[in-house]
Amino acid sequence: MNNEYSTLTFETDLNHYSVTGGSTGITSARVSYIFDLRGPCMSVDTACSSSLVAIYQAILVLKAGDCNMAVCGGVNALLTPSAFIQLSRARMLSRTGQCQAFSARADGYARGEGCGIVLLKRLSDAIKDGDNIWATIVTGTNQDGRTVSPMTAPSGEQQRQLLKTVYEKAGIDPREIDYIEAHGTGTVAGDPVEVKSLGMFFTDPHIQKKKKRYIGSVKTNIGHLESAAGVAGLIKVLLMMKNNKFVKTLFADELHPDIDFQKFGFVIPTDLNDWDRKRKLACVNSFAFGGTNCHVVLSSYTEITTEIEKGHVSKQPLMFCFSGQDQKDHFQVRKAVIATSLEELANKLKRVNMLETSYKPKRLIFVFGGMGIAWMGMCKELMSQFQVFKGKIQEIDSYLNEYVTWSLYEQLLDDYNVEDTMFGPIATFACQVALVALWKHLGIKPDCVLGQSIGEVAASHIAGVWSLSEAVKIIFHRTVVLAKATGGKMLLIRNKPVEKLEMMLTKYEGRANIGLYYSPQSCVISGDTDAVDQIEKDLLTTSTDEKHGITLHTLRLQTAFHSHHTDNAKQEIQRKLVGMQGDSSDIELISTVSGKRAQEEDFSTPHYWGTNIRDPVQFGKAVGNAAKEKSFNIFVEIGPKPVLDSCINDLFTEDNIAVVPSMKRNSELNCLLEAAGKMYEHGLNITWNVLYDRPQRNTEYPKYRFCRNKHLYVSEDLRQQLMGIQPKTNLHPFFEDS
Incomplete structure (x- = not known):
C-alpha cells in the first residue's frame, strides 16, 4: 500500500544501492537471495x-x-x-x-x-x-x-x-x-x-x-x-x-x-x-x-501424538538437539544429548556445557582406518537399524559373489571370525563403504578423504576413482595376495621420537623398518620377528629417562605388512590388477603412500596398489596435510574402531581440530548418534529425521533473545526534516530566519 522506505533517501544521497534498496520488487527477491530460494518469487x-x-x-x-x-x-x-x-x-x-x-x-x-x-x-x-x-x-x-x-x-x-x-x-x-x-x-x-x-x-x-x-x-x-x-x-x-x-x-x-x-x-x-x-x-x-x-x-489439524511418560525408557537411544531444528536456523551455540528416558535427559542437561561453534569454514575429512580394526559382531546393529547401511553391505556382497562362495552379509550376521585373513580385510572395507553411505544419508558429505593401508581402497572408491564393483575387485585381490604373505612381526610404539627410532633401525637394514608413521611420537615397526623382538628389548632396557612414557604393543597380524615380507605381494597385486584404470577423483584425496595430495597416477593404476602394500604408510603426514589452517577441521573416522584419536595431539597444537569416531566396539548405534551430535555441535547440519522410521515433530521451546541492532538507513537531510528542521536552512519551522 505504501512504499515509505524508498523515500528515506534524498536525491543528494542517491547511489548504486538506491535501486535495489528502495524497489518493492526487490523486497521479495532479497528474501530469496538470502535464503537461496529458487522457486517462484513475487511482491504483491x-x-x-x-x-x-x-x-x-x-x-x-x-x-x-x-x-x-x-x-x-x-x-x-x-x-x-x-x-x-x-x-x-x-x-x-x-x-x-x-x-x-x-x-x-x-x-x-x-x-x-x-x-x-x-x-x-x-x-x-x-x-x-x-x-x-x-x-x-x-x-x-x-x-x-x-x-x-x-x-x-x-x-x-x-x-x-x-x-x-x-x-x-x-x-x-x-x-x-x-x-x-x-x-x-x-x-x-x-x-x-x-x-x-x-x-x-x-x-x-x-x-x-x-x-x-x-x-x-x-x-x-x-x-x-x-x-x-x-x-x-x-x-x-x-x-x-x-x-x-x-x-x-x-x-x-x-x-x-x-x-x-x-x-x-x-x-x-x-x-x-x-x-x-x-x-x-x-x-x-x-x-x-x-x-x-x-x-x-x-x-x-489434529494428529495422533504419543506423549512420553516420566518413567518410560526407550528401547534405543534417542537424540535431543538444542539450538536448532530442521525447520529453523541453526545457531552458533549448540548441544546434542543422547538419552533413553526423560530422567536421563534431565540429568545430562544439568551438567551440560554448551559448545559455541567456530566461525571458521568447516572442513570435513573422512579418515579410513587400516588393518586390525575389525571385531567380531561388527555391523550387525547398524544393519538392523538402517536399511541404507544394510543395503550397501548387500550390494558389496553381490559384487563379491564373483570371487567367493561365501556371503559377506550372512557371515557378518553369524559373527564370523574377523581374524580370518580372507574375511577381516573385506569386512572392514564393506563396513567403511556402508558407513559413508549412512553418513551421506544423514546429510554428511566429506570435503577430503584419506585412508590408512587397506583404508585407501574404500577412500578411493568414495572419492570417485573406482566404481564399487572395481573397488571390490581391488580389495579381494589385495586380500588374497596378503593372505599368502606370512612371517615377521609388527610393533606399535608410542611416546618415542620417531627420529630416534629411525636411527636405531639403521643396524637392522633389510630386516626391519618403520611400516607406519602415525605422528612424530608414534609409529609401527615392521620386519623379521627376531629383529623386532630385539628392538623391543632394546627399548625396554634403555635408561629410565629414555623409556619414560613409552608404550609398546604387538599387533596381532599374520605378517609384517609394509616391509620386505610383502615384496612378493606387491608384484602379485600389480599382475592381478593389470589393465585397470581409474578415473580422476571427484573430491580431494590424500595419499598415505606419499603423505600428500594425490597426483594424477595415484590410486588409479595397478602400480599404485603395489606401493600401497609395500611402502611405509605416511599416515601422520597425510592427516597433517588434509587439515587447513584457516578452516575448522573435523576428522570423521570411518571404520569399525577409531585409530586417529590416540595420535591427534601429537599432530596438531591448534584448536581448530576435532576427531569424531563413527563406530566403536559393541556400541554401534550409540557411537553413531554421539558422532552425529558432535558434528552438529561443531557446526554441521544433520538430516535428523532419517534416523527414525517416521518423521519426528520438533518440540517447541522458548524464543531466543537476539541482539537487536538497528540497520535502518535514513539520510541526514530527511532525518532533519522528520524532526521539523528545513534541510537547507537548518531552521525549525517555529523560528524565523533573521
Whole structure:
C-alpha cells in the first residue's frame, strides 16, 4: 500500500544501492537471495488485502507443483508522515487513533505496523516431513470491478460472491464455521457493508439451522497493518485454535446501530471464551480500498501424538538437539544429548556445557582406518537399524559373489571370525563403504578423504576413482595376495621420537623398518620377528629417562605388512590388477603412500596398489596435510574402531581440530548418534529425521533473545526534516530566519 522506505533517501544521497534498496520488487527477491530460494518469487501489492492475496498465490503455486514450500506474508512499516497526511485528507483515519470495529463510535482506522509470515506446504508433504501443522487452508479472491462507486467504496455484492465461490469450490459447509475474523477496520462505511454481506451469506435461506458464531477483528488490538492486515488476522485465528480460546475484541460495549448482529446470529467476544470444539473451522476476511477482496477458511489439524511418560525408557537411544531444528536456523551455540528416558535427559542437561561453534569454514575429512580394526559382531546393529547401511553391505556382497562362495552379509550376521585373513580385510572395507553411505544419508558429505593401508581402497572408491564393483575387485585381490604373505612381526610404539627410532633401525637394514608413521611420537615397526623382538628389548632396557612414557604393543597380524615380507605381494597385486584404470577423483584425496595430495597416477593404476602394500604408510603426514589452517577441521573416522584419536595431539597444537569416531566396539548405534551430535555441535547440519522410521515433530521451546541492532538507513537531510528542521536552512519551522 505504501512504499515509505524508498523515500528515506534524498536525491543528494542517491547511489548504486538506491535501486535495489528502495524497489518493492526487490523486497521479495532479497528474501530469496538470502535464503537461496529458487522457486517462484513475487511482491504483491493489492493494498490492505496484499498478504492474503500473496497466500492465495502461494497456494496456486504449490498446487501447480512449482515448489514444495512457500514463504509468504506481509509487512507494514510507518516511516514517514506522508501517508498519514494523505489518508487523513481522505478522511480514512480515526480521530481517536483507534480501530473501533463494529462500534457506534467507529470513526476510521488507526494505522499499525508489524510483520507476519507463514510457511505453506501441501498437507501430504508436511505430514511426510514431520512438520508442526497448525491448520489446513483454502482461499479465494475476486475484484469489485465497477459494481460500486467510487472505487474505494466496498462492494457487498462481490464480497458475498467471493464467499459463495470459496465455500462451494472447497466443499465446505458454512454452518460449520465457528468464528469469523472480519476485515473490521472501524470505518463508517466498511463495517456495515462487510457484516451485512457475511450475515446474508451465513443466514442464507437454504441454510435451515441458524447458528450463533463469534465475529471479531484483530485491528481493535493492534491497529490496521494495511499490507500485513490479512496475515495478522490469520495468525490470530491460528493462535486461538492452538489455545482453544476466543479472544476479546475491544470497543464493543456500544455496537454500531446500522449492524443487526442479532438478526445474523453474530456475537462479538467481549471476554476470553473457551473454544471447545475438537475440529475448529474459522474464516478470515481481507479487503482492499481498490476493490481486491480475499477470503480464507482455516481448519484445525489434529494428529495422533504419543506423549512420553516420566518413567518410560526407550528401547534405543534417542537424540535431543538444542539450538536448532530442521525447520529453523541453526545457531552458533549448540548441544546434542543422547538419552533413553526423560530422567536421563534431565540429568545430562544439568551438567551440560554448551559448545559455541567456530566461525571458521568447516572442513570435513573422512579418515579410513587400516588393518586390525575389525571385531567380531561388527555391523550387525547398524544393519538392523538402517536399511541404507544394510543395503550397501548387500550390494558389496553381490559384487563379491564373483570371487567367493561365501556371503559377506550372512557371515557378518553369524559373527564370523574377523581374524580370518580372507574375511577381516573385506569386512572392514564393506563396513567403511556402508558407513559413508549412512553418513551421506544423514546429510554428511566429506570435503577430503584419506585412508590408512587397506583404508585407501574404500577412500578411493568414495572419492570417485573406482566404481564399487572395481573397488571390490581391488580389495579381494589385495586380500588374497596378503593372505599368502606370512612371517615377521609388527610393533606399535608410542611416546618415542620417531627420529630416534629411525636411527636405531639403521643396524637392522633389510630386516626391519618403520611400516607406519602415525605422528612424530608414534609409529609401527615392521620386519623379521627376531629383529623386532630385539628392538623391543632394546627399548625396554634403555635408561629410565629414555623409556619414560613409552608404550609398546604387538599387533596381532599374520605378517609384517609394509616391509620386505610383502615384496612378493606387491608384484602379485600389480599382475592381478593389470589393465585397470581409474578415473580422476571427484573430491580431494590424500595419499598415505606419499603423505600428500594425490597426483594424477595415484590410486588409479595397478602400480599404485603395489606401493600401497609395500611402502611405509605416511599416515601422520597425510592427516597433517588434509587439515587447513584457516578452516575448522573435523576428522570423521570411518571404520569399525577409531585409530586417529590416540595420535591427534601429537599432530596438531591448534584448536581448530576435532576427531569424531563413527563406530566403536559393541556400541554401534550409540557411537553413531554421539558422532552425529558432535558434528552438529561443531557446526554441521544433520538430516535428523532419517534416523527414525517416521518423521519426528520438533518440540517447541522458548524464543531466543537476539541482539537487536538497528540497520535502518535514513539520510541526514530527511532525518532533519522528520524532526521539523528545513534541510537547507537548518531552521525549525517555529523560528524565523533573521
